[in-house]
Amino acid sequence: MPKINGNEIRPGNVLEHDGHLWVAVKVDHVKPGKGGAFAQVEMKNLRNGSKLNERFRSADKVERVRLDQKDQQFLYETDGMLVFMDTETYEQVELPADLLGERRPFLQDGMTIHIEFYESEALNATLPQKVTCKIAETEPVVKGQTAANSFKPAILDNGVKVMVPPFVGQDELIVVNTETMEYAERA
Template sequence: MPKINGNEIRPGNVLEHNGGLWAAVKVDHVKPGKGGAFAQVEMKNLRNGSKLNERFRSADKVERVRLEQKDMQFLYETDGILTFMDTETYDQVELPADILGERRPFLQDGMTIHVEFHYEEALNATLPQKVTCRIVETEPVVKGQTAANSFKPALLDNGLRVLVPPFVGQDEDIIVNTETMEYAERA
């Protein structure tokens, strides 16, 4: 695996550090008045979710890990365990439901997601950037309210609440951005 200098660490990089796999969440490059520059890196453990703040000087070498990404199809959930299937080999992988965090409600039956592997171990899963959802409940359209850039609350079929433009009504399909958890467009 390639080794990189401490000042080359970027958010999203996966590093092997202290015997574990860590994802760089936030990186600040600091140049103190006295002493050498360093990178202050906030990292999250990919196996147990713990966090760590670490300083890396430019002379420090760290192991950068490349994860293999596979598209997998969501099959079902049992007792907080999500089961995914590789669409090419039909192998099944189980991951804890909390790996998706607050984006868990966007996961739909049969949805294809990206699962990241380190050798044979599944470490992370990411949803598609945009997901289609149906509005179950929202306020009716009020005439004259479309002039201002205003939004109204709407309840989605997955139980989440998002803000939608006033022209979107109940029982309509909308596209929601799963990264920002906001309305993107009509479906």
């Protein structure tokens, strides 16, 4: 595994530190008036979710880990575990449902998502950036209100509340950005 200097750590880097795998969440480069510069790194443990704040000087060497990404198909959820299948080898892998957090409702049957592996251990899952959803409930379309840049609340078929433009009605399909959890466009 490649070693990098402490000042080369960037958000999103996966590091091996104290025998655990960590992802750098936030990195601040500090140059105090006295003493050498350092990077203040906020890290999250990939296995148990605990957080750690650590200082790395530019002379410190840290292991940067490359994760393998594979596309996997979502099959079903059982006992708080999500089951995915590799479409080439048909091997199944389980990940905890709380790994996706508030984006969990956007996971649909048969959806293909990216799973990151370290050696043969599945660590992380990423949903597609845009997902098509159906509006279950919203206020009716009011004629003449399209000129104003206002949004109205809507509840999707998966139970998530989003703000939509006034011209979008009930039972319409819309595209939602899973990163910002906002309306993107009509489907």
